[in-house]
Structure formats: C-alpha cells, structure tokens
C-alpha cells in the first residue's frame with residue numbers, strides 16, 4: 455500500500471525524470487484558475503480509463519492540480535460492469551462437466567445476488583472446474599489438450615481484448631470443444647450514453663483511453679468535440695502523458711476551440727489497427743447490452759455473429775444477462791462510481807465491508823476498478839482527497 459511518504463518520493467521522481475513536468479504543472483495551475491473563473495465553477499475532466507485512474511492515483515496527480523481542476527474517474531473497467539448473471543451461469547456450468555476458463559481479474563467477480571456460488575473462485579473452492587488463464591491462446595491450448603472435455607472461455611473486456619478472441623475465431627483456430635461467452639463491452643457507446651443520458655454529470659474535458667484507441671483508432675473519439683463541444687485527448691499512461699493531456703484540455707477550453715488531440719500517437723494511429731478491426735467486425739455483431747449497476751446501453755455490447763453460433767456459449771448453454779439489477783449488492787455504489795457520479799469514498803462499504811482481499815462489489819475486484827485503485831493507495835489517497 456502506498457503511503458504519503460512514498461507519494462512525495464514518487465512526485466519527486468516524476469519531476470526528476472521529466473524536468474518538463476514541473477513546468478506543465480505550473481501552467482495547469484494558471485490555466486485551470488483562468489478557465490474555472492470563466493466557467494464560474496471548477497473544471498471537470500474525466501479520465502475514461504482505469505489505467506489512467508491508476509496513474510493519477512498512484513502518482514498523486516490530484517495533489518498537483520489547482521483546487522479549480524477536478525479529475526473524475528470514468529467507466530474504463532470492463533470487469534466492473536460485467537453482469538453477475540454470467541458469473542452465476544458459469545459457476546453452475548463448472549459443476550456440470552464443463553471447464554470454465556477465465557482471466558484472473560474476473561475470477562473473484564461477485565455473482566448475482568442469491569447465487570449458489572458467490573464467484574468463480576468460490577465455485578472452484580467447492581470443487582467446480584474453473585481455471586485461470588492468461589490469454590485466449592492458453593484457453594485454446596488447454597481445450598486442445600483435453601479434447602473429450604467441453605470448455606468455455608469467459609471473454610471480458612473492451613475493444614482492446616476483442617482481437618484476442620476474434621482473430622483465432624475467424625481464422626478457424628478455435629477447437630470444437632471450446633466456446634466463448636462474449637461479455638465484451640464497447641467504449642464509444644458508453645461515452646455517448648454518459649454525455650446524453652446521464653444528466654447530473656458535467657464534463658468539460660475527456661481523457662480518452664489509449665489502449666482502446668490503439669485498436670479502434672484515435673478518430674473514434676472525434677464525435678465528442680464535434681457533437682458535444684468537449685475537448686478530448688487520447689492519452690498515454692505515463693504521468694507526464696496524463697499531465698500533458700490535462701494541459702491540452704485546459705488550453706482548448708481557454709481558447710474556446712474544442713478538438714480531438716492524439717497525445718498517444720506513438721501507439722494509437724488515427725485509424726487504429728485495421729487487421730484487428732476487420733477481425734472484430736467479422737466475428738461480432740453489435741447489440742444493446744446491460745452494464746452492471748448502470749442499465750442497458752444502446753449498441754454497447756458485442757455478441758458472436760450467427761455464423762459462429764457453434765462457438766457461442768450463450769447459445770450453447772443459454773447463459774444471458776438480465777437487466778434486472780439483481781447483480782448490484784445492497785449499498786454498493788459501483789454503478790455510480792463507473793459513471794463518475796460518486797467516489798468510492800462515498801460508499802458506506804468502502805474499506806469496511808469491501809476491501810481488495812474481500813471485495814463486496816465489482817469495482818473492488820479488478821486492478822482497473824476505481825474502488826480497488828483507491829483502496830490500494832489509501833494513505834496517499836487521503837492526501838489527494840483534500841483536493842476534491
């Protein structure tokens with residue numbers, strides 16, 4: 455756990471490694487005050503991505519902001535929004551002769567309320583056949599090594615991870631005894647939903663996700679400045695990347711010229727990865743999808759196309775998500791945290807009945823979950839909270 459002393463050392467190191475960081479921070483302070491004066495309130499900048507939230511919290515970037523600039527964590531944690539119904543269905547299957555393969559961060563994801571098993575980890579502890587894999591290729595190898603056994607892969611993620619299943623699928627490299635439960639969620643639709651349907655969240659600038667943009671292309675975010683007039687920066691993940699992105703947003707606000715800037719051009723091209731996009735389009739259909747704790751978001755999910763229904767676990771085993779919110783634990787504010795409407799510290803369970811070692815809600819499970827990130831940086835976070 456990161457302490458306040460560690461935090462100061464990290465900020466010192468950041469300045470030593472990047473002499474320009476100090477200048478950027480000083481300029482953010484001046485610009486932030488000016489823009490806030492013009493707005494008549496604090497400037498609200500959302501970082502979409504869980505990895506950006508990690509950088510901001512770990513390096514204490516909130517402590518470097520002027521009081522007039524607020525950094526708000528966004529919906530960038532796919533595990534946090536994965537329906538508990540999927541976990542319930544997979545846990546049940548693991549006792550019915552099917553091997554369930556999952557990434558480590560979905561292993562402890564809580565199931566729907568009232569489920570026989572609280573998570574896949576619990577199912578395994580009670581004898582369920584659940585295995586943690588590091589990649590879909592591992593899942594393919596495992597399925598091939600046990601040809602007489604059925605396997606199902608729990609595919610959780612955003613566009614970043616979709617090519618890992620789509621490419622082997624369209625290449626015909628997925629063995630017959632391996633199906634995919636596609637729990638994939640799409641990022642531009644949730645951003646659109648936030649800007650249109652969530653009325654009580656005001657955003658003046660968006661730090662768009664870098665990893666996702668490497669696949670779908672930085673231009674995927676051009677609708678934000680064009681349709682909503684909000685400055686947007688596709689950002690890298692080093693602390694200096696994030697500082698430069700905040701600076702660019704404030705500069706655009708000051709000039710009254712909202713645009714899309716690609717600060718992460720070293721990795722994300724305007725068009726993205728054409729091969730990966732082609733495989734995704736060939737493997738998946740876009741559908742309305744339920745986001746845990748949030749609700750149904752139009753065109754925000756990806757199912758397998760009909761031609762791959764033999765590989766589709768929702769077809770083969772009938773596991774589907776219900777938008778009935780029975781996967782939201784009483785008192786858990788994860789859905790609000792995901793939308794930037796609440797902070798983890800607003801939740802009565804935070805670090806009491808919900809901790810990284812015993813997560814009660816889904817935002818405490820994954821390394822990309824805001825509650826988990828805040829929990830693991832707690833002493834330093836208290837310092838940062840004085841800025842909020």
Ligand code: SF4
Pocket residue numbers: 785786787788791798801802803804805808814815816817818825
């Ligand atoms: S601290 Fe736990 S219970 Fe509270 S919002 Fe976060 S994940 Fe949910």
